[in-house]
Amino acid sequence: MKNKVPYNYLPFEFSNYKKISIKWDKLIKSSEFTLGTFMEEFENNFKKYIKAKYCFGTNNGTDALILCLKSLGIKKGDEVITVCNSFYATAGAIHAVGAKIVFVDSDDRYQINTSQIEKKINKRTKAIIPVHWGGASPLMKNIIKIANKYKIHVIEDACMGIGASIYKKSPGTFGIVNAFSMHPLKSLNVMGDGGIVATNNTKIANWIRKYRNHGMINRDNIDFWGVNYRLQPLQAIVANENLKKIDSVIKKRNKNASFLDEHLKILQPKVILPKRLKGYMETFALYMIICEKRDKLIKYLVQNNIEAKIHYPIPLHLQKPGLKNGYKKGDFPIAEQQAKKLITLPVHQYLNKNQLLYMVNKIKQFYNY
Amino acid sequence: MYEKIKLYRNHGIKSRDNVTIFGVNSRLDSLNAEILSFRLTRLENIIRKRRKNVMLYKKYLKTDKVNLPVENKENFDPYVMFITQCKDRDKLHKYLNSKNVQSLIYYGTPLHLHVASKNIGLNKFKLPNATKIASRVLSFPHHQYLKESQIKHVCKLINKFYEE
Numbered sequence: 001m002k003n004k005v006p007y008n009y010l011p012f013e014f015s016n017y018k019k020i021s022i023k024w025d026k027l028i029k030s031s032e033f034t035l036g037t038f039m040e041e042f043e044n045n046f047k048k049y050i051k052a053k054y055c056f057g058t059n060n061g062t063d064a065l066i067l068c069l070k071s072l073g074i075k076k077g078d079e080v081i082t083v084c085n086s087f088y089a090t091a092g093a094i095h096a097v098g099a100k101i102v103f104v105d106s107d108d109r110y111q112i113n114t115s116q117i118e119k120k121i122n123k124r125t126k127a128i129i130p131v132h133w134g135g136a137s138p139l140m141k142n143i144i145k146i147a148n149k150y151k152i153h154v155i156e157d158a159c160m161g162i163g164a165s166i167y168k169k170s171p172g173t174f175g176i177v178n179a180f181s182m183h184p185l186k187s188l189n190v191m192g193d194g195g196i197v198a199t200n201n202t203k204i205a206n207w208i209r210k211y212r213n214h215g216m217i218n219r220d221n222i223d224f225w226g227v228n229y230r231l232q233p234l235q236a237i238v239a240n241e242n243l244k245k246i247d248s249v250i251k252k253r254n255k256n257a258s259f260l261d262e263h264l265k266i267l268q269p270k271v272i273l274p275k276r277l278k279g280y281m282e283t284f285a286l287y288m289i290i291c292e293k294r295d296k297l298i299k300y301l302v303q304n305n306i307e308a309k310i311h312y313p314i315p316l317h318l319q320k321p322g323l324k325n326g327y328k329k330g331d332f333p334i335a336e337q338q339a340k341k342l343i344t345l346p347v348h349q350y351l352n353k354n355q356l357l358y359m360v361n362k363i364k365q366f367y368n369y
Numbered sequence: 370m371y372e373k374i375k376l377y378r379n380h381g382i383k384s385r386d387n388v389t390i391f392g393v394n395s396r397l398d399s400l401n402a403e404i405l406s407f408r409l410t411r412l413e414n415i416i417r418k419r420r421k422n423v424m425l426y427k428k429y430l431k432t433d434k435v436n437l438p439v440e441n442k443e444n445f446d447p448y449v450m451f452i453t454q455c456k457d458r459d460k461l462h463k464y465l466n467s468k469n470v471q472s473l474i475y476y477g478t479p480l481h482l483h484v485a486s487k488n489i490g491l492n493k494f495k496l497p498n499a500t501k502i503a504s505r506v507l508s509f510p511h512h513q514y515l516k517e518s519q520i521k522h523v524c525k526l527i528n529k530f531y532e533e
């Protein structure tokens with residue numbers, strides 16, 4: 001059965017990769033398969049795009065987060081605060097460096113609830129990781145204020161945030177060192193895995209530059225023991241080409257999202273749209289709304305060939321490793337309610353008006369509107 | 370182990386909506402997997418050629434100042450690296466360079482003598498073998514695209530270096 005409104009748009013995304021393959025030919029002739037000019041070209045372009053002083057291509061977004069944590073020396077015995085509704089990798093990265101994951105609840109925009117952060121801070125707390133969840137941004141100003149007050153770091157998980165902005169300022173430029181993902185389903189994507197770390201801090205940048213490449217100063221000398229967390233030039237080329245299209249991708253997704261907002265708001269309170277804050281540009285990595293009878297609705301939509309999704313039905317603290325860490329049902333009521341009621345609708349740049357209208361009408365039909 | 374690694378390398382994801390551990394992203398992407406699948410069909414051929422090249426070095430080198438790697442009966446060396454030990458290594462390295470023959474040192478400083486080790490107190494170990502070997506190792510070209518005449522030429526230069 002063919003999806004009338006597909007969620008996965010990757011078959012369209014890379015259907016024409018001629019420009020990429022011309023660059024690949026150049027790469028193959030140059031043999032610069034690790035680091036090198038192709039990767040640097042991307043790093044420089046990305047740096048300009050988000051207006052950061054330093055950017056480093058990495059294996060993926062998860063490793064980018066691990067690099068951020070490691071660059072601040074965060075380790076076993078330390079605590080890191082993050083939000084309980086994110087992708088597994090946010091918690092996984094904290095766990096990977098041995099630190100304790102301290103969750104807080106979400107707010108009504110499904111972002112980290114900034115009113116819940118302060119009470120979780122103690123003397124072991126080293127950092128807060130706000131997530132630009134779904135490509136919308138949390139209240140960064142509040143978060144920075146709290147972090148400054150307690151002298152702890154902010155690391156942004158801007159994995160879904162490339163192309164978003166808060167009053168023209170890009171995600172990944174608020175925290176001291178920040179992570180992005182270029183997973184195929186992100187706004188800026190590669191044909192596999194890829195990530196970026198951004199910082200304005202020279203000392204951190206110098207450390208990351210070496211640590212990402214075995215701690216190397218040059219071929220024969222290392223400064224400290226490092227790892228291999230490099231972005232592949234093969235993927236840097238894909239990223240560089242897609243960076244040229246990012247603004248039009250974001251624009252189209254915003255247009256689609258506005259269309260959905262406009263048509264769905266009459267269904268309130270059965271359907272609740274999140275507040276769209278002034279000055280906040282979203283990427284709409286995920287177009288999420290709160291729906292009454294969510295499970296029935298999603299079944300109905302899927303039956304009608306609309307590929308709706310849930311991100312995610314189980315929040316991080318109620319996943320097996322979260323429970324093992326001592327969390328339980330009822331700890332974070334807002335996120336837990338959202339996990340029961342949120343639905344993610346297709347909103348990608350390859351959808352046309354008819355598809356959007358079809359989707360809107362099916363939702364209205366479901367609620368007998 | 371198999372189950373744990375499979376989970377851990379992909380965020381601990383058991384099914385889309387469930388994780389059993391908090392893992393990481395350490396997976397090979399399909400683009401590279403495809404390249405590797407293709408390269409794998411060429412692997413035996415590459416190793417055969419590299420092994421042949423090492424044989425040619427054994428044949429044409431007429432000096433006892435270069436110790437070639439020894440292969441035990443139970444080992445099969447694919448010669449990813451072809452690491453020899455040479456008397457007057459640095460001079461030979463320079464000499465070959467001056468004759469446009471690339472040779473490489475893997476590596477001039479053993480791990481325990483790097484700054485990285487010093488900073489965590491590992492340089493206190495006395496590892497005389499490793500230190501000695503680091504001053505003698507040199508790798509000559511042996512890859513699969515070399516012609517016999519090129520290896521012959523390199524050997525001639527090395528032989529000549531030690532004669533002088």
Ligand SMILES: Cc1ncc(COP(=O)(O)O)c(C=O)c1O
Nearest residue numbers: 060061062087089159181183394
């Ligand atoms: C919020 C968030 N954090 C981290 C990641 C991890 O990024 P990656 O898949 O590139 O490792 C993702 C995406 O997968 C994400 O959405």
